[in-house]
Amino acid sequence: MSGATGRSYRSTASRADLVGRSENVVHTAVLPEDRAHRDPAGPCISDDDLTLTNSAFADRARAAAAALRGRGVGAGDVVAVVLPNRVEFVVALFAAWRLGAAVTPVNPALTESEARYQVEDSGAAVVVGDGSVSSVVTMDVAELDAGPGPADLPPAPTDAGALALLIYTSGTTGRPKGVMLDHANLSAMCAMAISAVGLGPADHSLLILPLFHVNGIVVSVLSPLLAGGRTTIAGRFHPAAFFPVVERVRPTYFSAVPAIYAMLATLPAEVVPDVSSLRIAVCGAAPMSAELIERFERRFGVPIVEGYGLSEGTCASTINPVDGVRKPGTVGLPLPGQEVAIMDAAGALVTDGSPGEVVVRGPNVMRGYLNRPEETARTVVDGWLHTGDVGRFDADGYLVLVDRIKDMIIRGGENIYPKEIETVLHGHPAVLEAAVVGAADAVLGEVPVAFVTLNPNTTATPAELHEHCRASLSRYKLPADIVALPDLPRNPVGKVDKIRLRAGLADSATPAR
Incomplete structure (x- = not known):
């Protein structure tokens, strides 16, 4: 991809190609049934305590959907999930979608008042948890596994415009806002990720980021499962325990934040792990220095693919190419099907290479903020998602982040x-x-x-x-x-x-x- 410095850049993949890939991606609501039909005994998802085949995962999702329906959950409702990383979180996700409901993931580390705000703001009908936020939880996670689900509980109609996720992100006032992502957003984002990273049936994701982040859901769970691969959910991250897990489960990739790579890069010199199963490591959520990338890659021999995005864009908008020139210090090229541009304060696209606000347009852009039409109108203007980040394009169309407009x-x-x-x-x-x-x-x-x-x-x-x-x-x-x-x-x-x-x-x- 090339073009005049500072202009808006679009992926080399055509929109027709993206549409074709999107149509080939199974709708998230019926993914468990589809995998069970294609390969019943194939591996699907696991954590430290539970391993599920495709067939077992579909059974769990069906049973959980029946349990949620018994609590009155139906199409258009919201289910809050307050759980640490574990298989049951993903089961609850697909169970809600089977009923046509949406999910709002709640960080289990929030105080009770913070968690209660999200539950009430989202209008959640049910709050699934393990008792860690006891005054907020209304349904114990154990209720989701009540035996095989009834055969007469088919998935809800696969409405691409139905709300799928409510991801809460803080605003400049400090009051978290619910980012509304529908199934079309998720399908488009996953198609982009699958294409950009080259995911396929042989891929095995190791999830170490929290599932209450859209990155953990999209990059480490939905995308590999939709591509025919599998996911292993790791327990609480600890630098000394990470590589033994890699050696044991043999993942092909994982996604992490710069802080995790910094901790791994400073492990004692005698730590020489077998990382031969890993083909890439993905970095997002915050800029990573070129020095840290070089230090990690030199020590462990695993290439880091850095990207950039935000919850309002369903996770990612740019990424350094897996097969191509990776430029540390940049966050890469636009993902297929997205347009990324630089805009000045007057709302005009910058064409002279100067820095300005990064704006994004594509099928991954959120529906808006829940019950906040004015903030939505300020953030998405004429289809452009205003990120609040300052950036510029280099001569090859790679995005360089310069600063943040907001004080985040x-x-x-x-x-x-x-x-x-x-x-x-x-x-x-x-x-x-x-x-x-x-x-x-x-x-x-x-x-x-x-x-x-x-x-x-x-x-x-x-x-x-x-x-x-x-x-x-x-x-x-x-x-x-x-x-x-x-x-x-x-x-x-x-x-x-x-x-x-x-x-x-x-x-x-x-x-x-």
Whole structure:
């Protein structure tokens, strides 16, 4: 693919080719039945405790659908799933789709108030979980396995426009928004991923990213299963335990975030694993430095394929080619069937190579934010998804990310918005002002650092403020450091100058945690 620097770029795959591939991809709602029909005894999905063939997986999905129907779930409803990575999560996903319902995955690490907000905002009819968020769960996961499902429970009509997933992502106000993805979004995204990565029946995905992220669902589960391959769900990630799992289950690929690659690259020198089964490793969720890519590839001999995308685009929009030139420091070329462009503040496409906002157009773009028409209208304009990221194209059409328009912090692949932390800090009686920015971290990429000023005649130690944050925020959102200042720096119009705060952090040592 080539073109004038800075113009919008489209994949070399034609739209007709993409449509043909999409038609060949089985609809997600009937995937378990299709796999069971094609190869009943073939391997499908497994975790540390359970291994299911295609036939057994279809039986489980049918039984779970019957259990959900017994709880009153039907077409158009939403099922919330609050589970760690395990086979039952995927079973619940397909069971809901069999009934024509959608799923909203809930991070089990959320506090009860955070989880309750998502459940209530999504209008979930049932909340499936294992009791870890006891006051929110309404259906124990064990109820999903009540024996073989009834034969008279056929899949709901395969409506491509039916809502499939509600993925919650934080907004600039700190209030999470439900990203609405329908089955057409998922089918298009999976067709793109299958084509770009060359997935087929021989592929075996090792899932280590959380299933409450669209990346974990699309890249590590749906795409390999739709391509005829299989998935192994790993337990909680730990660097020392990762390669023994690879040696035992023999996957052909896995998807991870830069923080995971950083931890693996710093394992002791005596760790020399057998990675011969791996043909690629995929990286997304946050930019990965060229130095880290080179260090990982040199040590383990597994090529890293870096991509870029967001939940609103059903996971991915660009990727470095598997068979072709991979350019570390870029996030690759547009996926087949998508158009990626650079737009200026006036809404005109940039054609001179200058940086601007990255915008995306294609069948993967979300339906919108649930019950937020105004935010949807601001984000998707004339079919273009405005990402909030600043980027440019190099001479070969590879996308280079320059910066982020928004203040979002990406900590080990988890999105954190400063406003949410600032709001919590403002709730402390001693805090007058609070500003949160991202500080560079060698492993996690970024960590949030909070700066506060205190009300006159009050005191609050950093330890007290940390404890205050722990009562309201998930662990991954907690500031790595809280610094009290006499005054916060301001720009000429009186706003807190976060650029100066970030510059000060860049000139100092990494904050203690």
